[in-house]
Amino acid sequence: MKQVGIFIYEQVQAVDLAGALDTFGQANEELKKLGRPAFYQIHLLGLNTQPVRAENGLKLMADVALNDCPALDYLVLPGGSGNQQLQQNPVFLHWLCSQDSQLEKLISICTGAFLLAASGLVNGKTLSTHWRFAQQLQDAFPAVQVNAEALYHKEDKYYSSGGMTAGIDLCLAILEEDLGLHLAQTVAQELVMYLRRSGNQTQYSRPLTVQASEETRFIQLQQWVLDNLHRPIGLAQMADKACLSERHFRRIFTQRFGLSPSRYLEQLRLDRARSLLLCDGYSLERVCQECGFSGANSFGRLFKLRFGFTPMDYRVHFGG
Structure with missing residues (x-):
């Protein structure tokens, strides 16, 4: 003991x-x-x-x-x-x-x-x-x-x-x-937490339902996506990482987790962006690069649509 x-x-x-x-x-x-x-x-x-x-x-x-x-x-x-x-x-x-x-x-x-x-x-x-x-x-x-x-x-x-x-x-x-994983997952569920927010995820990330999956391939897929957010990521790559055809991957992912793979990827990028906006030394351009957004204008429009703030207003409001 x-x-x-x-x-x-x-x-x-x-x-x-x-x-x-x-x-x-x-x-x-x-x-x-x-x-x-x-x-x-x-x-x-x-x-x-x-x-x-x-x-x-x-x-x-x-x-x-x-x-x-x-x-x-x-x-x-x-x-x-x-x-x-x-x-x-x-x-x-x-x-x-x-x-x-x-x-x-x-x-x-x-x-x-x-x-x-x-x-x-x-x-x-x-x-x-x-x-x-x-x-x-x-x-x-x-x-x-x-x-x-x-x-x-x-x-x-x-x-x-x-x-x-x-x-x-x-x-x-x-x-x-x-x-072991099973007992830790059981405890997480009792505490109404999502298991496997790994230590290298940034603070203020939104808990994601994928983390509660018992299937290793989806947990590994999430980690791969998190490690590659700064790169272009397509449905074909995600399906390949999950060892599924694109059509089957899109269907099973949406059924299991309640959102499409593209919306899931968007949420991961936005969650990472929210975290980086609260860290010193991250310009808007750098946040876009780190999170895989093609440009500040499109990122800003999407951010405001999802959270009701522009990225800079979010930084001022929550960054203290």
């Missing part, structure tokens, strides 16, 4: 905490239904066992103080505004560093990456965090390479994710490593 510690603190982000807790906890429930023993034993850890309040006001209490912490296999560091104080707390940082040698996985969610960076354990490595805080993290910890786009990132035993629901994507990926 894996011993999983989830660290809580004053002004922790409740969604980051609950996402990890529910994902690993639901895995145990699904194993129980199968007559199998629980795989994870979960401990809520704190500097002490005094009550704390999450950012949303939820009152929380740790089960175990750091001084009494059992030997852990996995440690989860949720985000939250309160981590600004923890980054300067020598007791916490010393404890975190002391855990490193025994841990199989050290996991940060959203701005929990600041705690991981403050420890110095990931100097020279890459971390993901919420896109809004990426530059702040990079400025504060220049020895770390920050990935502002990826939903989550794994390097050695260090795992990090973007904001909130991306933390659940990361935990689902860990479930798949530990317990």
Whole structure:
């Protein structure tokens, strides 16, 4: 049984905490239904066992103080505004560093990456965090390479994710490593999530029904399309990747997923475009190139038709 510690603190982000807790906890429930023993034993850890309040006001209490912490296999560091104080707390940082040698996985969610960076354990490595805080993290910890786009990132035993629901994507990926695709998919369905938003997908991608497919060929097709969005992609290529004739592919794809292959490809391009519009350094022309649109004018018209904003208005409204 894996011993999983989830660290809580004053002004922790409740969604980051609950996402990890529910994902690993639901895995145990699904194993129980199968007559199998629980795989994870979960401990809520704190500097002490005094009550704390999450950012949303939820009152929380740790089960175990750091001084009494059992030997852990996995440690989860949720985000939250309160981590600004923890980054300067020598007791916490010393404890975190002391855990490193025994841990199989050290996991940060959203701005929990600041705690991981403050420890110095990931100097020279890459971390993901919420896109809004990426530059702040990079400025504060220049020895770390920050990935502002990826939903989550794994390097050695260090795992990090973007904001909130991306933390659940990361935990689902860990479930798949530990317990296999089928169980991870079952947990995702119980959480009303779509499995297999891979870590290299950009933050703010819309969950797609293809990800819930049990057929490997459609999952592989999606990954190929995502890897080649900057290129022209036609129905013939998609059908070939799925090992189907064009006619059969169009019919079966539309039946399974409720949209035509061309509309699906359009949605993938638009989802990628929405993500890139919120990232620094991406001009409209570069977004078009990365997403496979032939020109800014046609892209702008399609974007406004689908989302009600021009690309630039979207950037201003959602980019902060």
